[in-house]
Amino acid sequence: MESTITTYNIERNDIGNAGTVASLTKRALKRQGLSREFVKTVTIGVYEAEINVVIHSYGGEVTVEKADDYIEIIFKDVGPGIESIENAMTEGWSTASKYAIENGFGAGMGLPNIKAVSDEMDLHSSKEGTTLRIRFYITEDCYER
Amino acid sequence: MELQKVLELLDAKQFNLECPRCVKEINYAFVCDLMSDALMMLKKMPSHIGAHGALVTGLVTNQALRTAEILDLETIIFVRGKTPTMYRASGLLFQEGVKSYESVLEEE
Secondary structure, eight states, X not given: OOOEEEEEEEOTTOGGGTTHHXXXXXXXXXXXXXXXXXXXXXXXXXXXXXXXXXXXXXXXEEEEEEOSSEEEEEEEEOSOOOSOHHHHTSTTOOOOOHHHHHTXXXXXXXXXXXXXXXXXXXXXXXXXXXXXXXXXXOOGGGXXX | OBHHHXXXXXXXXXXXXXXXXXXXXXXXXXXXSOHHHHHHHSTTSOHHHHTTEXXXXXXXXXXXXXXXXXXXXXXXXXXXXXXXXXXXXXXXXXXXXXXXXXXXXXXX
16 A cells, blocks of 8 residues: 655744644544554644644644554654753643643653653754654554454 | 433533434543643553543633543543532442443453
């Protein structure tokens, strides 16, 4: 099977629509017969990362690639960047605004949770923007029995 | 616990009345206002258990709906500005035998 690539835009501070990419990805993966557990794991990662782009960045773009043996999602935003990746990866460390917290986010658990659910994760950041790549391996166990 | 009983116990109102495929019973609950907590704590929850679980929250936003959707939770109990309060609602549910999600993970 060929791989499919879907691209979405994410707007800055658009909390009302945050989670749309996760929701659409969830539906698309379910249609392909992947198990509820696997789809949940992938979409938790997508949702957390999507929220990060909405609440921390000036906006960006997401690419979801579904191949036979993996799903890779790349989040690219246009800044302002993460000052310390080491701090950002620490559970409970947060720079979230009051706005984010009022909307149920900003507990400092996003990146650690993305790392916990994904099979591969790379994070690069500068003032010009942040790129997060996460990959999930698809094995036979990932399909609904 | 039957959903109908939950409605009576908490003096709650059901919003999606036309939902023939929805679960009619909840056995588990998770209480939080930070959706990050739910995503962190419930990621290992088997989906068949989640389907009979409820997210109890004061966060009345799209993000509560999204979080429940992502985690395969079929019921959300909104307690913001309500009587009983979040604390009391949780106690009442617990008293009626609705278990915490943590207890399921500990049992597994």
